[in-house]
Amino acid sequence: MSHESQPQVVRSYLSELEKALDGVPREVAKEITDGVAEELDGLNAAAAATRIEELGDPAFIAAEARTASEADRPVAMAQGSTVSGTPATVTPRTEERWYIVVASLLVAAGGVVIPLLGWIAGIVMVWMSKSWRTWEKWVGMLAPLAVPGILFLGSLLISAFAPSNFTWWHLAILSILFVPFLSGMWLLWRGLRKQGAPAR
Numbered sequence: 001m002s003h004e005s006q007p008q009v010v011r012s013y014l015s016e017l018e019k020a021l022d023g024v025p026r027e028v029a030k031e032i033t034d035g036v037a038e039e040l041d042g043l044n045a046a047a048a049a050t051r052i053e054e055l056g057d058p059a060f061i062a063a064e065a066r067t068a069s070e071a072d073r074p075v076a077m078a079q080g081s082t083v084s085g086t087p088a089t090v091t092p093r094t095e096e097r098w099y100i101v102v103a104s105l106l107v108a109a110g111g112v113v114i115p116l117l118g119w120i121a122g123i124v125m126v127w128m129s130k131s132w133r134t135w136e137k138w139v140g141m142l143a144p145l146a147v148p149g150i151l152f153l154g155s156l157l158i159s160a161f162a163p164s165n166f167t168w169w170h171l172a173i174l175s176i177l178f179v180p181f182l183s184g185m186w187l188l189w190r191g192l193r194k195q196g197a198p199a200r
Contacts (some may be wrong), residue, residue, distance in 0.1 A: 020062035100191035108184020
């Protein structure tokens, strides 16, 4: 999302955060601002305001960053901290890696192991997670449903004008098996991509 298209509340918060981080080592400040910007990316004004309240006061985040830098320990983004509360430091990883892997594999192959229920379990895990954005969750869920339907309708049209032995259900069976696998692998890639460096 471009800077101009961000809600005013996001632009103001990021501007205050950059000012508050003045004096913090450049790399540390950039890691924090980039992480917070990613957290707020794609949110509307109301959702962003709620998330900003959870992230906490920029001055408080900056103070924690200075303390961590002085102690020469890794700096984490302040997620779940409030102005008056105790900060909860969280790394840019939004979820444990095992959760992302299990959820993605259930989407990819759960329906083969436990017909339909395994795939549904994977989709539920994906929707409960913060590792994927909303549009990614919709793609992961709808692709295995939409593609077979499109192939089915397309094959009916083809069969009507050019009859052949390769009927629609061949395509449907192939897509029902193959598309969830691709969807799950795509979710796995998107989820782990946001993890950054491997967990320590």
